[in-house]
Amino acid sequence: MPSETPQPSFVLVRPQMGENIGAAARAMWNFGLDRMRIVAPRDGWPNPKAVAMASGAGRLLDEAQMAADLPEALADCTYVFATTARPRELTKPVFSPEGAMKKAAELIGQGEKVAVLFGPERAGLENDDIAKANAIITVPVNPEFASLNLGQCVLLTAYEWRRQADTVPEEVTDLGKNDWATNAEIEALVTHYEDRLVEAGYFFPPEKAPGMKTVFRNLWSRMRLTRADVQMLHGIMRQMVRWKEHSDK
Template sequence: MNSPAIILVRPQMGENIGAAARAMLNFGLDHMRIVDPRDGWPNERAVALASGAGRVLDTAMVRDTLGEVCADLNYVFATTARSRDLTKPVMTPERAMQHARALSAQGLKVGVMFGPERAGLENEDVIRADALITVPVNPDFASLNLAQCVLLTAYEWRRQDADIPPEVLELAGARLAEGGEVEHLLDRLVKALDARRFFWPEHKAASMQASLRNMFHRLPLTETDTRTLHGVVRHLAERTPKD
């Protein structure tokens, strides 16, 4: 079974990256992806804190943008401690990892995003996710260390049994679209709509585009769906609008 990729988005301290690697390997996860680490890469402090889990760091994917590390993933969770003005399924770590196992059992690639230590993920990051993970912590002290949050997720992955939960998506021979395929479709759709002055008034254009992208990332689009929608966008772009 494919284990989920643990994605650290703009981590600020090497120590937390190393501690996250240890937490991952404790529970059998070894696929780490790092986006734009503040102190560069490689990081000596990360290696020191990783201790016996250094091999997780040795094979980590390090990229400048979130889009690059999510491009080949079929389903992405985002961890967050605060409410968002985005419509997404919200799960506990336990439920999320049950769902992750079901998806992985189908051969799909799953990722879990964790934000920077100071403020967590930004809305622009969360938009790329298919679902949210929220830990039911003490509301009077909700702050979790990055490595602690990774450990909770890895633990829930490890302790799930092999039974596939009932929410398995029936793909009927198709496969879920990868993140890069969805982004390519969205870029084309936004460009076509912008040419038709859809994003109006101008001061609302950014929020309208964010809502559109969030909606598409929330949908379980298949590869066939994206090809069909590319055809729809092309057909509409070629038609001359009537007054």
């Protein structure tokens, strides 16, 4: 069983080589992290090459949560970081690894569930992946050679978590009778709005629709919503649709 120590989940998104998954597990366990999630590994699962590379950290692979896609992997999370070395055209807070793990420690100390995304080895996370995150982690590497191995990136982030872990605050944010919305609840809300906007012809012209949807989803990920906020926004959209249908009669 994973330890009960408060910590973020490290999510490997479409990893390609078993050796790199094993190296990531070993890096995590070096710094006391044992909550690994794996999204759609290229070579299937389980992977004997991952086990061999993990050495003494094989338990993390045995207990890793498998997910078919990213929304499934993030369903219970309330705050998500995405690691990337390349500049993106998405408006998000950008943290250093140290700053990100300090923020993660604060959020986890308040009872939130935090995840950190790591992309596949060939090109890293795609914009659609990053659009689902609340913030970006960028490592200050040599601009002429910015590529980090998956295991190296996990190691660096895990190290910064270890440095911050002892500073997790004891207090919990008072949300009254409310809770932060989970990623699954946000995903359902965004899908609700996106579907209605598709019906209204908002995403036009067709060739620009995919990019418009990515920007639209990125907008939602920048907002911290409670479950009450989500329920209210669902109600607003339902009422607008009912009003439109009534006015057309």
